[in-house]
Amino acid sequence: xxxxxxxxxxxxxxxxxxxxxxxxxxxxxxxxxxxxxxxxxxxxxxxxxxxxxxxxxxxxxxxxxxxxxxxxxxxxxxxxxxxxxxxxxxxxxxxxxxxxxxxxxxxxxxxxxxxxxxxxxxxxxxxxxxxxxxxxxxxxxxxxxxxxxxxxxxxxxxxxxxxxxxxxxxxxxxxxxxxxxxxxxxxxxxxxxxxxxxxxxxxxxxxxxxxxxxxxxxxxxxxxxxxxxxxxxxxxxxxxxxxxxxxxxxxxxxxxxxxxxxxxxxxxxxxxxxxxxxxxxxxxxxxxxxxxxxxxxxxxxxxxxxxxxxxxxxxxxxxxxxxxxxxxxxxxxxxxxxxxxxxxxxxxxxxxxxxxxxxxxxxxxxxxxxxxxxxxxxxxxxxxxxxxxxxxxxxxxxxxxxxxxxxxxx
Numbered sequence: 001x002x003x004x005x006x007x008x009x010x011x012x013x014x015x016x017x018x019x020x021x022x023x024x025x026x027x028x029x030x031x032x033x034x035x036x037x038x039x040x041x042x043x044x045x046x047x048x049x050x051x052x053x054x055x056x057x058x059x060x061x062x063x064x065x066x067x068x069x070x071x072x073x074x075x076x077x078x079x080x081x082x083x084x085x086x087x088x089x090x091x092x093x094x095x096x097x098x099x100x101x102x103x104x105x106x107x108x109x110x111x112x113x114x115x116x117x118x119x120x121x122x123x124x125x126x127x128x129x130x131x132x133x134x135x136x137x138x139x140x141x142x143x144x145x146x147x148x149x150x151x152x153x154x155x156x157x158x159x160x161x162x163x164x165x166x167x168x169x170x171x172x173x174x175x176x177x178x179x180x181x182x183x184x185x186x187x188x189x190x191x192x193x194x195x196x197x198x199x200x201x202x203x204x205x206x207x208x209x210x211x212x213x214x215x216x217x218x219x220x221x222x223x224x225x226x227x228x229x230x231x232x233x234x235x236x237x238x239x240x241x242x243x244x245x246x247x248x249x250x251x252x253x254x255x256x257x258x259x260x261x262x263x264x265x266x267x268x269x270x271x272x273x274x275x276x277x278x279x280x281x282x283x284x285x286x287x288x289x290x291x292x293x294x295x296x297x298x299x300x301x302x303x304x305x306x307x308x309x310x311x312x313x314x315x316x317x318x319x320x321x322x323x324x325x326x327x328x329x330x331x332x333x334x335x336x337x338x339x340x341x342x343x344x345x346x347x348x349x350x351x352x353x354x355x356x357x358x359x360x361x362x363x364x365x366x367x368x369x370x371x372x373x374x375x376x377x378x379x380x381x382x383x384x385x386x387x388x389x390x391x392x393x394x395x396x397x398x399x400x401x402x403x404x405x406x407x408x409x410x
Contacts, residue, residue, distance in 0.1 A: 136200035297356035
């Protein structure tokens with residue numbers, strides 16, 4: 001055996017030794033691993049287990065509810081808090097003035113088109129309708145009478161005409177003409193009576209048309225949101241605006257020829273100033289005062305009279321130099337005006353703007369007449385005649401010229 005063989009034998013021996021040594025360590029490692037396994041099992045068994053819900057364990061599986069279908073009516077009630085805002089809102093006004101006699105609805109009521117909201121009482125129209133119907137009936141009776149008169153007149157004319165035709169000289173032509181004229185007159189009376197019937201019928205129809213407006217109706221379906229009148233309230237026809245503000249206009253007219261315009265207006269102003277329970281926002285005032293024209297006419301009359309008196313007096317005093325003549329002219333205008341008022345009083349006539357304006361114009365003519373007569377009288381006095389004779393002669397001489405000048409003055 002050489003050295004290389006010895007070396008190979010040593011290598012094989014050493015491998016055998018390591019293999020043997022490895023085979024001896026394997027049971028130890030196996031035993032240790034087995035012991036650790038048992039210890040881990042014991043520890044795992046000693047830990048309390050938490051139960052997992054069944055739903056959690058099966059959460060990955062979908063759940064579907066199954067209900068048998070049944071036929072039912074689906075309905076529900078919902079209460080909502082809201083504000084009512086109409087898309088169309090109007091204010092109804094009466095077409096005629098009258099007093100509210102009935103109100104059929106109130107705020108919040110549902111109404112339909114054509115429904116009667118309120119009814120007005122119009123005494124003036126009702127009285128006018130009664131008078132118109134009475135006049136209509138009277139005119140119908142007048143037509144009946146006119147027809148009877150026309151038949152009699154026509155029959156008389158036809159008979160006379162037939163007699164005149166058969167006997168030429170028996171009926172005078174004048175009598176025949178008179179009968180024919182009477183026939184035509186009765187025919188004209190009949191036509192006028194029929195026209196009067198038509199006028200009365202038209203008047204009755206007009207008043208009935210106005211009375212139809214006494215019922216205030218609904219123009220469209222809706223809900224009552226406001227009410228501006230109560231029972232017995234006076235409703236005006238249309239809308240009145242004064243200075244751009246909605247107002248209530250109450251015209252007051254005097255009745256009777258003996259009524260004084262100035263006293264009536266003053267009484268109304270005094271009554272308006274003492275109204276009770278009037279709200280602060282309500283302002284009452286007179287918007288049209290006819291007494292202003294009467295007062296203006298009186299002021300013009302006084303102004304013109306005084307101006308004429310003063311100027312005439314100055315002229316007479318300067319040119320004639322007679323104080324008594326000046327005083328006579330001063331008394332002429334007041335006495336003439338007093339005489340005018342006395343005549344109007346006896347005639348039951350009232351003093352209006354026309355009379356006052358006429359007096360203002362007459363004063364100038366009166367002053368001229370006074371100056372003419374006075375100058376003529378003064379001329380006779382300068383001729384040496386006594387004042388009584390001068391006044392009589394001067395007045396007589398100037399009377400006719402003064403009358404002619406007065407009558408021809410425009």
